[in-house]
Amino acid sequence: MRMKLTEDCSRIAVPHGVICPECKRSPGDWHAEWLPEGVDLLVGKGQAAMDCPYRDCGAWVTSEGRLNQLVSGEDIPPERRYKRSLSRARKYASGDPSTGHVSQTGGLSLEEWIETVVPAYKGYDFGP
Ligand SMILES: [Zn+2]
Numbered sequence: 001m002r003m004k005l006t007e008d009c010s011r012i013a014v015p016h017g018v019i020c021p022e023c024k025r026s027p028g029d030w031h032a033e034w035l036p037e038g039v040d041l042l043v044g045k046g047q048a049a050m051d052c053p054y055r056d057c058g059a060w061v062t063s064e065g066r067l068n069q070l071v072s073g074e075d076i077p078p079e080r081r082y083k084r085s086l087s088r089a090r091k092y093a094s095g096d097p098s099t100g101h102v103s104q105t106g107g108l109s110l111e112e113w114i115e116t117v118v119p120a121y122k123g124y125d126f127g128p
Pocket of ligand 1: 020021022023024025052053054057058059
């Protein structure tokens with residue numbers, strides 16, 4: 001199910017501040033770009049689910065085509081539920097240009113990124 005994507009439409013971003021339909025909190029950044037390649041687009045179309053990063057929530061969420069609102073993804077079958085990738089998150093935090101992340105701060109370790117930018121991800125159980 002790999003998608004061939006052009007640079008222009010290869011990424012989507014959930015706007016900052018969008019809340020989880022389950023716990024009603026916003027992690028700040030949903031970091032859909034940390035999902036396995038192409039999954040962010042599927043989440044954007046409601047065809048795959050990602051989890052809420054708060055350790056005490058972890059609800060599966062998706063969208064209905066409008067990224068400014070996330071809805072429950074509990075109806076999405078297990079094979080289309082994705083966790084964020086540890087290796088992709090590490091690359092992103094390090095400022096690797098292939099991630100599309102233009103770092104203002106220079107490269108950080110993922111732990112530093114979480115500590116300083118997105119503490120909601122503390123203790124998040126990453127996928128590979
Ligand atoms: Zn939540």
